[in-house]
Amino acid sequence: xxxxxxxxxxxxxxxxxxxxxxxxxxxxxxxxxxxxxxxxxxxxxxxxxxxxxxxxxxxxxxxxxxxxxxxxxxxxxxxxxxxxxxxxxxxxxxxxxxxxxxxxxxxxxxxxxxxxxxxxxxxxxxxxxxxxxxxxxxxxxxxxxxxxxxxxxxxxxxxxxxxxxxxxxxxxxxxxxxxxxxxxxxxxxxxxxxxxxxxxxxxxxxxxxxxxxxxxxxxxxxxxxxxxxxxxxxxxxxxxxxxxxxxxxxxxxxxxxxxxxxxxxxxxxxxxxxxxxxxxxxxxxxxxxxxxxxxxxxxxxxxxxxxxxxxxxxxxxxxxxxxxxxxxxxxxxxxxxxxx
Amino acid sequence: xxxxxxxxxxxxxxxxxxxxxxxxxxxxxxxxxxxxxxxxxxxxxxxxxxxxxxxxxxxxxxxxxxxxxxxxxxxxxxxxxxxxxxxxxxxxxxxxxxxxxxxxxxxxxxxxxxxxxxxxxxxxxxxxxxxxxxxxxxxxxxxxxxxxxxxxxxxxxxxxxxxxxxxxxxxxxxxxxxxxxxxxxxxxxxxxxxxxxxxxxxxxxxxxxxxxxxxxxxxxxxxxxxxxxxxxxxxxxxxxxxxxxxxxxxxxxxxxxxxxxxxxxxxxxxxxxxxxxxxxxxxxxxxxxxxxxxxxxxxxxxxxxxxxxxxxxxxxxxxxxxxxxxxxxxxxxxxxxxxx
DNA sequence: CTGAAAGCGCTAACAT
DNA sequence: ATGTTAGCGCTTTCAG
Numbered sequence: 033x034x035x036x037x038x039x040x041x042x043x044x045x046x047x048x049x050x051x052x053x054x055x056x057x058x059x060x061x062x063x064x065x066x067x068x069x070x071x072x073x074x075x076x077x078x079x080x081x082x083x084x085x086x087x088x089x090x091x092x093x094x095x096x097x098x099x100x101x102x103x104x105x106x107x108x109x110x111x112x113x114x115x116x117x118x119x120x121x122x123x124x125x126x127x128x129x130x131x132x133x134x135x136x137x138x139x140x141x142x143x144x145x146x147x148x149x150x151x152x153x154x155x156x157x158x159x160x161x162x163x164x165x166x167x168x169x170x171x172x173x174x175x176x177x178x179x180x181x182x183x184x185x186x187x188x189x190x191x192x193x194x195x196x197x198x199x200x201x202x203x204x205x206x207x208x209x210x211x212x213x214x215x216x217x218x219x220x221x222x223x224x225x226x227x228x229x230x231x232x233x234x235x236x237x238x239x240x241x242x243x244x245x246x247x248x249x250x251x252x253x254x255x256x257x258x259x260x261x262x263x264x265x266x267x268x269x270x271x272x273x274x275x276x277x278x279x280x281x282x283x284x285x286x287x288x289x290x291x292x293x294x295x296x297x298x299x300x301x302x303x304x305x306x307x308x309x310x311x312x313x314x315x316x317x318x319x320x321x322x323x324x325x326x327x328x329x330x331x332x333x334x335x336x337x338x339x340x341x342x343x344x345x346x347x348x349x350x351x352x353x354x355x356x357x358x359x360x361x362x363x364x365x366x367x368x369x370x371x372x
Numbered sequence: 373x374x375x376x377x378x379x380x381x382x383x384x385x386x387x388x389x390x391x392x393x394x395x396x397x398x399x400x401x402x403x404x405x406x407x408x409x410x411x412x413x414x415x416x417x418x419x420x421x422x423x424x425x426x427x428x429x430x431x432x433x434x435x436x437x438x439x440x441x442x443x444x445x446x447x448x449x450x451x452x453x454x455x456x457x458x459x460x461x462x463x464x465x466x467x468x469x470x471x472x473x474x475x476x477x478x479x480x481x482x483x484x485x486x487x488x489x490x491x492x493x494x495x496x497x498x499x500x501x502x503x504x505x506x507x508x509x510x511x512x513x514x515x516x517x518x519x520x521x522x523x524x525x526x527x528x529x530x531x532x533x534x535x536x537x538x539x540x541x542x543x544x545x546x547x548x549x550x551x552x553x554x555x556x557x558x559x560x561x562x563x564x565x566x567x568x569x570x571x572x573x574x575x576x577x578x579x580x581x582x583x584x585x586x587x588x589x590x591x592x593x594x595x596x597x598x599x600x601x602x603x604x605x606x607x608x609x610x611x612x613x614x615x616x617x618x619x620x621x622x623x624x625x626x627x628x629x630x631x632x633x634x635x636x637x638x639x640x641x642x643x644x645x646x647x648x649x650x651x652x653x654x655x656x657x658x659x660x661x662x663x664x665x666x667x668x669x670x671x672x673x674x675x676x677x678x679x680x681x682x683x684x685x686x687x688x689x690x691x692x693x694x695x696x697x698x699x700x701x702x703x704x705x706x707x708x709x710x711x712x
Numbered sequence: 713c714t715g716a717a718a719g720c721g722c723t724a725a726c727a728t
Numbered sequence: 729a730t731g732t733t734a735g736c737g738c739t740t741t742c743a744g
Binding site: 055056076079081082083084085086087088089091098099102104106109110111112113114115117118121122126127132133134135137151153154155156175177258284287288290291294313314316317318319344345346 | 395396416419421422423424425426427428429431438439442446449450451452453454455457458461462466467472473474475477491493494495496515517598624627628630631634653654656657658659684685686
């Protein structure tokens with residue numbers, strides 16, 4: 033990279049002049065038109081691009097804002113990313129330009145390849161989302177030189193923002209129990225995720241404790257997408273007797289499942305009731321509308337950045353909730369029991 | 373903000389020592405445990421936070437990557453933001469850490485308040501998305517000191533990545549014409565957006581040119597959301613005779629509209645056919661599935677960052693498509709005409 | 713084991 | 729109208 037001095041040399045002026053011209057202060061300093069032209073030309077010839085860190089260091093007026101990186105995997109579904117960012121943006125910190133947000137994409141299970149995390153040279157702190165079990169294992173054995181907040185994961189030695197996934201699973205099982213169901217099923221996305229794992233465990237263990245049967249053929253695994261949910265539900269309906277109710281661990285798959293049932297003439301909630309997870313924006317507009325466990329993504333995102341800001345800069349006193357509660361949003365695919 | 377020298381003073385060591393300790397090089401340099409402790413304590417007491425720009429300037433190994441800001445309004449729907457980011461992330465530039473992506477939220481119509489754009493001190497270039505007419509007016513009268521790429525907007529003096537919205541509108545009108553419809557309608561989101569405006573004009577003008585009627589009561593305006601689409605469709609169905617086909621300018625509203633029709637027993641596509649816009653992830657799973665104009669958000673996002681990188685650094689030779697084509701994805705709400 | 717000093721690329725104040 | 733120079737806050741030799 034060529035710098036301002038190279039331009040100065042090429043244009044036969046001093047670096048001060050170059051800086052002035054390049055920053056549009058030519059007028060103020062009444063620099064000769066010919067000189068300006070020479071400077072611009074040299075800059076162009078050298079492919080000059082200002083060094084932002086250097087500029088900011090010198091300018092200093094906004095040198096004070098902490099830089100925060102958001103590690104997000106690029107293979108996850110867009111809608112959650114959107115909701116998460118919306119939550120981040122809604123946080124007062126962002127609105128007042130109190131932090132600078134850097135997006136740092138990483139590949140699932142490859143967090144270890146992100147050296148910027150290890151070196152800590154590019155940002156003051158990081159929010160890590162979508163960590164797989166492998167990523168968590170990596171985190172457990174490194175000692176990062178900067179504060180980190182995990183989103184939807186928990187790992188010794190790290191702070192987290194999350195919901196109690198296990199409890200969410202229990203809640204759904206309890207709902208099915210209250211409705212008097214005996215045979216229940218679940219559809220799980222095929223991903224390595226603590227969150228999914230816990231939801232599943234909470235559901236299955238509670239179901240069994242309450243005397244319901246979660247038969248092996250009623251436990252389906254498929255891709256984390258509408259299509260995956262469709263396939264899983266298709267397999268479910270082509271086989272043995274249906275369960276009375278089905279917990280689908282993410283809305284996207286639930287939406288696909290509803291389609292599969294409808295195509296096969298299986299009535300929801302008549303023959304089988306369905307509960308999704310996430311309470312995504314589209315859940316209210318499926319047919320039938322989808323009962324779903326509401327995940328407060330936006331609030332959690334805001335909490336994550338708040339917590340991180342506090343870790344970076346203990347001066348601020350922000351009370352931050354670190355574990356959020358979920359609740360079931362009742363719609364038609366699994367109507368509310370009034371006398372629960 | 374206190375710096376490394378303050379710590380040095382407080383801990384009675386030199387700044388070199390402080391730096392070494394803080395960067396975990398205590399071991400390598402065999403610095404006394406007591407000294408380390410003093411340093412850490414002083415750092416904590418002073419609420420020390422490293423100055424990232426300064427550190428990067430010095431470290432210099434990654435000082436070369438251009439910094440790019442993405443201006444996005446926080447009041448837009450999440451799903452598009454997610455798709456856009458996914459597209460950005462999928463670009464080779466991002467994958468190879470060839471750029472540093474900064475998220476810069478701004479309030480609709482308030483782009484003028486973002487001084488970082490004017491000063492150009494925080495990044496090398498910017499992608500501006502969701503600009504309203506007011507924002508464009510602002511852009512037309514300032515002279516920004518850095519390269520800018522507009523997403524889905526066009527404005528003299530700026531480069532853009534976009535689709536031909538007008539042509540998209542025409543395409544839908546032509547489809548309706550080919551199907552032999554005479555009375556068509558449209559639902560428009562209530563936002564200030566060139567893109568929406570152009571789609572609408574393209575549709576209406578072409579419809580009229582082809583001899584179809586777009587009656588005043590068949591032109592609805594409502595909120596940019598499922599709910600808005602629902603309300604608009606509800607008004608449409610409670611009034612005068614329905615149009616034969618309806619162009620809904622965004623999928624979210626189309627999804628709401630389908631719900632409204634179903635609740636009222638109006639058959640789609642039997643009594644009215646519906647075409648949406650965006651081809652969002654959920655469009656395949658509505659009832660009936662939604663025919664929609666596919667917007668190549670992901671590819672456009674990748675093109676936007678590619679174009680910007682090229683503007684920042686003319687050295688790179690990347691061929692960038694600046695205008696993308698849309699196409700209609702046929703599903704059940706408006707089936708394909710075979711002999712078109 | 714620790715201190716002193718140079719310099720990253722840039723801007724701004726001060727000279728000329 | 730342009731050149732000179734002093735740092736911004738930090739890391740990193742190099743001397744002790």
